[in-house]
Amino acid sequence: MKFGVVQFPGSNCDLDCYYALNDIMQVPVEWIWHKQENLDGFDCIFLPGGFTYGDYLRVGAIARYSPVMTAVIDFAEKGGLVIGICNGFQVLTEAGLLPGTLTRNECLHFICKQQTVRVENIDTPFTGMCKKKQVLQIPIAHGEGCYYADKETINGLEKNNQIILKYCDVNGNISKQANPNGSISNIAGISNKERNVFGLMPHPERCIEDCLGSDAGRLIFESILIYLEKKNILFNHKKTPS
């Protein structure tokens, strides 16, 4: 099992993702430079948060053209796991791996705070360890986190259970007051139809240790690990003739 963390110019949660995987989860992880074009041997790719290319022009718009993104798209099409956190989510929508877009927060400025989200779908590689409708406290830190897509797309997301996380209050109620940035339907995280590409605005890598106020993010990391372990066992079974 091997994880990769992509480093774009301007990524700034790359070290945090690497630390979470390497030091806390203690799984094999390697850096992936934005000019790298080959992702052979990786099982799961992290697109970290930050301000790729300063978020100049439009969030994620320039990073989307990095050589590594061609490889990431290819990797995803072959069924590899891709998770984009915050700016990584923005890059995924720009790259067309996830539908919709992320626009300026409704309040017009950056927000950094602890936030509660509700898990809407536990049948994914990223949320398998969560309980149905479980409320997780995961911090947010973004200026452009307001998810937008046309009605048809939103209906499609809902129909296919692609909405994975929604902003909620501490009791799990989805309301306007609990929505920090004006996202349509309180959307905090979505997946593609195939469930192997996941984008979310909250930062699970910021809450996997008790001393940082919450360890709810662990569930996301553990879900991925368990999923990959199971998949590898299945894969190995298939390979060995019975």
Add this chain to the structure above:
Amino acid sequence: MENFEQKRFWQKWNLTSNEYKCICHMLGREPNELELGIYSVMWSEHCSYKNTRSLLKMLPTKADWVAQGPGENAGVIDIGEKELVVMKMESHNHPSAVEPFQGAATGVGGILRDIFTMGARPIAILDSLFFGDFNENKTKYLFNGVVGGISFYGNCVGVPTVGGETIFSKSYQGNILVNVMCVGLVKREHIVRAIAKGASNSVILIGAKTGRDGIGGAAFASVELNEKSEEDRPAVQIGDPFAEKLLIEACLELVQFEEVIGLQDCGAAGLTSSLSEMSARGNSGLEIELSKVPQREVGMNPFEIMLSESQERMIVVVEKGKEERVLSTLKKWDLDSFIIGYVTDNSRFVIKNNGEIVADIPVESLADGAPVIKREIKEPELQKRINQLNLDEIKEFNDYNTVLLQLLSSPNLSCKEDIYQQYDHMVQVNTVIPPGDDAAVLRVKGTKKAIALTTEGNGRYCFLNPFQGAQIAVAEAARNLSCKGALPRAVTDCLNFGAPENSDSYWQMVQVIKGLSESCEFFDTPVISGNVSLYNENDGKPIDPTPVVGMVGVINDCKHICTLDFKAENDLIFLLGESHNELGGSEYLEFIHHRKCGLPPILNLSLEKNIQSFCREMIEKDLLASAHDCSLGGLAIALSESCISSGLGAEVELKTDIRSDCCLFGESQSRIIVSANAEKAKKVAEFAKNEKIPFQPLGYVKGNCLKINDWINIPVTQLKKAWHRINLDLKKDNWMVDYFKN
């Protein structure tokens, strides 16, 4: 005729006739225009400290744990386990006053560079912000711009903004203060100096191209602001946090290379100051070819190139013949780099333009050559009068409920969440205690340790008594750290005053530095770096003297920390320290009674030290549930904050041997409110008795209301509402429409 023209020229550049004579003497001839411009910025107050250098010598700078005191880009202390903390604070007052967004943004950028040029990764930013009257639209415009600028730059570079303070006072109406502190971490072997040495070694300029922005910024920062200052907007630089982020990562790779001799950023006075300071530190000379400096604009002359303050540029000195690894690392990060000259051994700063020598100056004359100015020290005549306060004239109230709610919703005491939520305060995953407490606490990865950080400034106390005010700033900063369980270790300071030519301001300066020296000495917190900002005036009136103290403390085990919120029903609440009959200089006196007078609270340094060390000891023994510094707004405000942040009520009975208003809102020093469960409280009481620490039971954590004697009885939800009443999220306010109408 020629002399007359020349004279006008040096006057324009803020040099005195005596200074001009000195320059001629040092050069052995009259300077040309470029040389004069170079002297003008290097001898400006901003770069030369000519007014304050002799005073700053009073400050204690040494301790066993100090690895680098003043003199480099930032100070360094050793916190053990091979980790060193690098820190520095700097002002960006004048740029922020005329262009708040870019002024504050580049303030952050500049201080970050001071940290990573030392080889350290920046891990925290704190800002001390002082604005004018909150109700003025101009203040709102400045405030909104400054907060936006810090948010824009700090968030993008990925360094968490974990603390600071925001004060509103008429004193800063025309001259706001933006003081930014940055803290970094480095391993001993990676510390780099900002030095140029070794003849023929290469001088490489990296990062942004040089443009016409910010020309004369250092000189601009060394005169008073006036109604025409806004025309000086070109003297304010434009920040590019993305370029800075690349510089951080690239430089942190470079510092691991043996062939890197020195690293320096281009800050105030651009290439001029960075190059001359580097060679002065190395006792060397430099020869620079200006045509090799990449330029953003066509037709820039030598003067503009040398004095441009274009941001996000660095100088690195590399061993000759070994440039390749450095250049390829920079290329990897898509950063431009150009060899613009080399080190010489003749102690001269030689600037060539297309091969022709355009300036040739002895290095030491630039760095330390500015004649030190000594002034007469005289107490202002009005000082005694502002110190007068007869408490009998101040009416006591029967009902303090309204007063408390008014204070909680005042600009200075209200919740600052609207501000710090605009800053990413969690990136780098170290933030254990986020903004909103007495001090921020960050764990140090790979160790059990944590560091606590705070900034503290109180212009009002210093206005009333600069000596005592400065001492209180240090005591309060140390107390903030002690309340979190951290041992105060070192100080970085930013000293903001009016013009030194104003004898009142100069007296304040001397008194403040004396006060800082004595208290830093007493608390064993040497001043390892800092900055002085003079000429903070508007229309001839100086600001309140405002020394801002940035302090770092060390916690040996991250498990033993304490926060300010009450934890559990029925916990006992105690006061460490004593309250006195004093209201002078208090927030209550100014906000409720509109009086800014009297003397600041009495400070007994040894009592302060004992109480702080007692508090740390109790936290280390895990006996306290909460600890909160009692400062601005007094006991009632501190209790309210502990209630609001926990949602728990409190029933408190205060001794009434002093006036009710002094009890509730007096700002007596050396006081900490702590809480503990019954069993632990008993132990704390015993320890306090044995160690002769003044210790007073106040009451219990109980119910849903804050009750104090028969003076106050308010539901916590109502306190919370008042605390959040002021809207500091100015994007939601319609002030902008009014402001731009005028």
